[in-house]
Amino acid sequence: MDEIIMIKYKVKIAIVEDNATARLNLRSHLMSLGEFDIASYSNGKELRNGLRTIDFDLVVIDFHLGQSKNGVEWVQYLTEAKLIKPSTGIVFLTSDRVPQTISQILDVHPDILIIKPYTIKTLHTSIAHYLTVREKMKPALEYLDNDQSTMALKYIDNALKGSIGKRIRAEFTKLKGRLLINEQRYSEAVELYRGILDRSSNVLWAHWGLIKSEFLSGQWRHCQNMLDGLLGEQLTKDKAYEWMACVEIGKGNYSLAEKILDNIKENDLTIPATKLKVLAYKMQGRSDDAIRLLEKKRQSNFTVKERFDEYTIELARYHLQLAENSAVNDRAPKLHAAKCLIGNANRSILDNQTQHQRDFMLALASILEGDQQKAERIILDKTVGDAKNAKLATMVDAIKVWFGLGKEDKAREIWNEVDKKLSAKDNQIDFILAGSLILETEKSLGLSEEKAKRVNDEGMAFYLGNRLNDAIELFYKARQLNPGVPAFTLNLLQCLSDIKKAEYKDQKTIELVEELKDKSLSESNKKRFTLIQKKINDFPEAYRMPEYDEQLSEDVA
Structure with a gap:
């Protein structure tokens, strides 16, 4: 069992609940758990005003907030407005068990989800565990608030190398996945989430983390394959x-x-x-x-x-x-x-x-x-x-x-x-x-040609520095902005062939080859194209695409 750590500072908690009786009861239950600074609000507008003067450590918010946006919409809005900090813990309460509500809540990665009616023991256990995790994570959370996600990731990595309890390790791993995505280290995030799902296939946050990592890294077909498996689940x-x-x-x-x-x-x-x-x-x-x-x-x-x-x-x-x-x-x-x-x-x-x-x-x-x-x-x-x-x-x-x-x-x-x-x-x-x-x-506005050249040059600098995963996105952007320039397409194809990828986002290696066969290329680019074709022909299995898109179209029709 994970140890419960005594918190050495007064935790500031915001309660957001439109029902006055429920709000008072929740405040009373939390006060019985420890000495907290608690502010209570009936809706998201009041919370927004409170956040302008108080840095809350924890926001406990109901999903349904009367004639107002729901709790998820308020959390998303306040996070985008930078009023909810990266270190702020989020606890959602809801009596609504319908899949659409639960999936909306899970989409904002709450630290705790509590279904009403809850027992005092459930509330105490959940909050005590969160505060214990928070205390152990405190340096990483401070780094996050100061836009130092690299340092936060380093702290999390060091902690995971040490001896920590199973439940706390899971929370650290969850934060590590989010940080890897923030740092655009998508291949590492994919590896982390796959490792979790290999051990336990029912960890929902790992499913969404993997899908997000695959999507942002341009592996869209992998996303589709995973999503197919989630369509049968009512919750997702x-x-x-x-x-x-x-x-x-x-x-x-x-x-x-x-x-x-x-x-x-x-x-x-x-x-x-x-x-x-x-x-x-x-x-x-x-x-x-x-x-x-x-x-x-x-x-x-x-x-x-x-x-x-x-x-x-x-x-x-x-x-x-x-x-x-x-x-x-x-x-x-x-x-x-x-x-x-x-x-x-x-x-x-x-x-x-x-x-x-x-x-x-x-x-x-x-x-x-x-x-x-x-x-x-x-x-x-x-x-x-x-x-x-x-x-x-x-x-x-x-x-x-x-x-x-x-x-x-x-x-x-x-x-x-x-x-x-x-x-x-x-x-x-x-x-x-x-x-x-x-x-x-x-x-x-006529800016696309100028930007295409700029991002292609940036992509070439990454390519020459052997940062192929960074280069491929920039070559893709250059082609998207100005598809009429064969050199941009050739650069994207070069990257795909070097890392033996059959596709990137909506671009397929074999289709790019066919497109360039009909294009007018400079002598140097002709030589490069010939070498790329040879490389692809030497490893045909690496670039072969399954017939997925046609099947998907039939499935959703």
Whole structure:
């Protein structure tokens, strides 16, 4: 049994529970466990205000919070806003045992999940274990709060080499997996999660960790194979469909992604899954379906203001995108709809991030109307720092606005930060949505050729330094940005052949070979291509692809 460590400092705990009686009872139960500083809140807004002045060690939050966003949505929002720190422990309480609720909670990696009704013993045992683990992890957590994940990982590695109890070792291993993903050391993360699942195949967090690592490392077919196995499990089914749709959108299979998401009832679509389906509709030119879905989700959440506002902003952004892609004379009704929606969603501005989002969207609408003076007035006091600290979608709006106003230096400063923020995202839906938006914007602003050359040069530096896993992603990006340059395709193929990979994301080695056979290459590149072909022909089994995509299409039809 793991030893219980005496905590040498007063633990600060936030309780978030909309039921006053349950809130008081929970506070009483926790106080009987030890001397804590406890603050109680009835909803996420109150918690947000509390987090601005108090660094809580632990947040105990109910899933259902009355007429408000649920606990998962608040944790995601507050984490993105950096109000919940990496070191903050999260305990979820719920009386809802339906798979969709449990899978949503598990998706934010809580430290503890307690199902109501719970006993005092269950609560005490869970909290005592967490505090013991927290004390042992304290140096690593402090490193995380200071953005020193490399040092945190080193501390975890040293601890795992020592003698620690089985349950505590499991918690350290779980944190190590998250840190490896944060550090973009995906192959090591894959090895760690596979090792766990080899010993015990029912560790759900290891399944999701492995899928995430495979996805981020470009091994999308491996993800699909794993996800197939999770579709039969009620607890993981909807989440598996979301992941599968991400992979298919990444591969450009928008119709198949839509079919996959059709397996989730519209009422059960989370906000991220709704955005994913809207993107699938958009890329098929089905704007009416996209608007219908957003409007339906918006109206069905009318009583939950925060969620209503988020759907409203998404609908406004969609109308803005339609206006951007329309002839100047056809923009007026779309821009009018967008501006009305932006105003409707932000009647009471609650934070800087929301204010920046609103202002940059309104400024973009003014530019699309041809009124640059109005756009200037709207963002008069906005700085590059404001945009850098905003969400990725707002950063993209800022780039468009400053390019539209002829302030290229400001636009480029934000543009140079966008990829850093995107690479830090470990949520697969955010990664796909933001990546698609950034790519579309770069192409529309004529930046794609310039960026393709830059990332290809960076990839070549990694390649020459024998960092092939880093190089392959950059060569992939260069080809994605400017597929008409054969050298970018050849560099990607070179990398794939060197590490004997049959595919990377949606790119298959054999298909790249066939494509390059018809391209005009320089003499030096012809020689390189010939050597690559020989290498592939010498090891045909390494590059052979199973017929997976056709079977998947049949399975979800």
